[in-house]
Amino acid sequence: MSINLGLQRMKPLMESLLAPQKTFKVFHVAGTNGKGSVCAYLSSILYKSSIPVGRFTSPFLLEPRDSIFVNESPISQALFADVKKLVEQTAQRAGVRPTDFELLTATAMEVFNRKQLDVAVIEVGVGGKEDATNIEYKRRGVLGTIITRVGLDHQNLLGNSIKEIALQKAGIMRAKTLCTVSGDNVPEVLSTIETQASSLDQISVVKPDEILSQDDGVYLETDSYGKIKLSETPLNGDYQYMNLACAVRALDRVAKLLPTVTRSTIEAGIREVQWQGRLQFISAEPFGGNEDRKILLDGAHNVQAASSLGKFVNENLRGDEKITWVMALSGNREATEILSLLGRPGDKFYAVGFSPVDTMSWVVPQDLTALNLAAKDLDLDAVPTEGLSLQTVISNALSSCSAPVVICGSLYLISDVLRLTKSTL
Template sequence: MGTNVPHPESRTLSDWLLRLESIHPRTIEMGLERVSRVRVELGLVPSFPIITVGGTNGKGSSCAMMEAILSNAGYRVGCYTSPHLLRYNERVRIGRQEASDEALCNAFQMVESARIRSGVTLTYFEFGTLAAMQLFSQVEVEIAILEVGLGGRLDAVNIFDADCAVLTSVDFDHMDYLGNTREEIGFEKAGIFRSGKAAVCAEPDIPGSVYRHANAVGANLMHIGEHFGYSIGIDAAGWSYWGSGGKRHALPYPALRGAYQLRNASASLAALDSIRDRAPITMSDIRQGLLDVVWPGRFQVLPGRPVTVLDVAHNPGAAHALASSLDSVGLYQKTYAVFAMLKDKDIIGVARALGSRVDTWLAAGISAPRGATSDEVAQALEEAGVVKEGGEEAIRRFPDPAAAYAFACEQAARNDRICVFGSFHTVAEVLRYQNMRRRKTVEHG
């Protein structure tokens, strides 16, 4: 072992994460053979029920809602989501608390030993998935919620059989891996369905491939509007849910903003209904869970003026949902968009979804390997035809999202709005900038 390489026992979490990035030659490699071999070597056979959540958009919000409701019911919940915003620890939560560095390092060491014995390599996500489940098994969680990383059928999460699978939506993203049509994408995402188990689908327009796969494997498909659903009261004081567990009226709106969250909330309740024999919950648990659910970066409104909205929307479907939410929260004199994306995403499609709502575009670069430069973002904005009167003057270029956000804060008046979106990287950089500003204010307070 080289002198600059930490001994496994002394590796910090940062050391481990660097190690995970270098083990496998490719960042993403679809397939379950390698990760399954390591799982067998670890002897990972969970005895607790598992809810697996897939879909193009809405996965994280749905996971967070189920986590909050089940935790309020008193269950020890393990929740695995990705990607993270500021800390890797966000991905692995037990009892709604982020896993400690020490716990993660110990789990990584166990996976690494099993990987070496198996004679295979693992991607960053595969390694992290096994470590999360190893940790959940060690601390004996009572239920686990697992978010699919990419697709479903060949995603590492799918080596574990779901007692309930949730499909939140089917839209265009990751086409290089999942296919170019909704039929192809739907088939990949439906790969998390299991025979005789509930398959909850919150996508109103289900591709035929999802129906066919559910029938082929013998899953119990539950479709929104057909087997479960929701309605909004006339006075907008609350909403109602109906499903296999009966009707629930006068529910509070989820603490997560955005009208589309009722779809995610309904799917979450349908999923919990499907496992109520193993994890029963009460109306009180549902109400409190909806009220205290937290999921940063999803139509997150920061305190203060001008209003700042953070959203990780990085595909057209999510961008249309963001646009609808922006329309529903009042009028503002001017909207500044801090906009940065990865170059392999549909930058033009996302820009078009938000186009008419933005007065000034602040195109920023992302320094990550797949990040688009500010020039590439600006060019996409011009091709999208979303720039308002003023042409080039309506687009400003910045090296990174933090610089763009700092400019927006200087320029925006109290009755203006700043919207930060396009990527997890974009939101994370602005959150770090905000935290830094807050610390400086406290220090000089």
């Protein structure tokens, strides 16, 4: 079943489950890029603050259950299977035919209820207003909503203009609940969100000039915790400073409701945050490379994310060397536009696909011929890969040059790479 937005199935399903989502407090996060990182920061900080915390993010990286974390660990296969079966049986009895994502969302809510968590950090799947996560939570239980960077993505579902998409994201805002907004959004996005607010007091925009660069690092001044050093984050990319600032601001605004969150627990949560598949370096050794050689992974799957990846590569890897790209895109992505933000003439390019995605049969990789044509149009050196395994392609890419190898374009490709390294979350 493909993506089918709307809450007409979730409402009766959650009622039939006796509203498990009303047993905990919530941070609800929407956006086009950065929302997963914000969720990771929030849950890491809350965990370090001795608050029982759940995290629901999508898409999953290795298997569906790793969308659901409890106290910074993925839930067990046994718990996932047990709760998922309950949700499926409940849906059948209620005469509801939920989508796979709705089933996964309901499963997460029931897991958090069973684990008697205090707070859940919940990432929107697609859009916001009509997303399965935008259900009725505990009365006054939404601690805060957050809207990260908004860009053009999922236009077939959300609208063809940035304003239409911003309206969908703004649909997670709730009366008398503060919405923290990433200030590096374009003016049209910010004005659209402000227009949808019941009052301007409902919105806190983290302005870029509030993120202060000093001799010893990058900081955000807070009302409750003093200056927080954002540059302590282990996650790569300077855009992470804004993501982290949004998470810290959201906590700062409800500090009285979360008394165990302190400056020291925030600092600990920042230092220990983990978020795989985004500007992540892995060893080349599983692919026959030198043990000291690194491969960069990044699930940059849209124009906005590709721009950030390109900036990171140019500033940190390129130098005088050409870059070697291994890329897969899903079928509806603009290959030429994305590649134009990444590659430079003479870079090597290896087009690949990705494995069938569990529960999402409609997600298919873009045709290799189309990717290669886009690469050649940009004067990239497209290397034939037809009939080769992903393991072989990566090994060939490593052995053909000493240049940095970047694997990117789809989180589903990143999932395949991590499986080859036998990675666990």
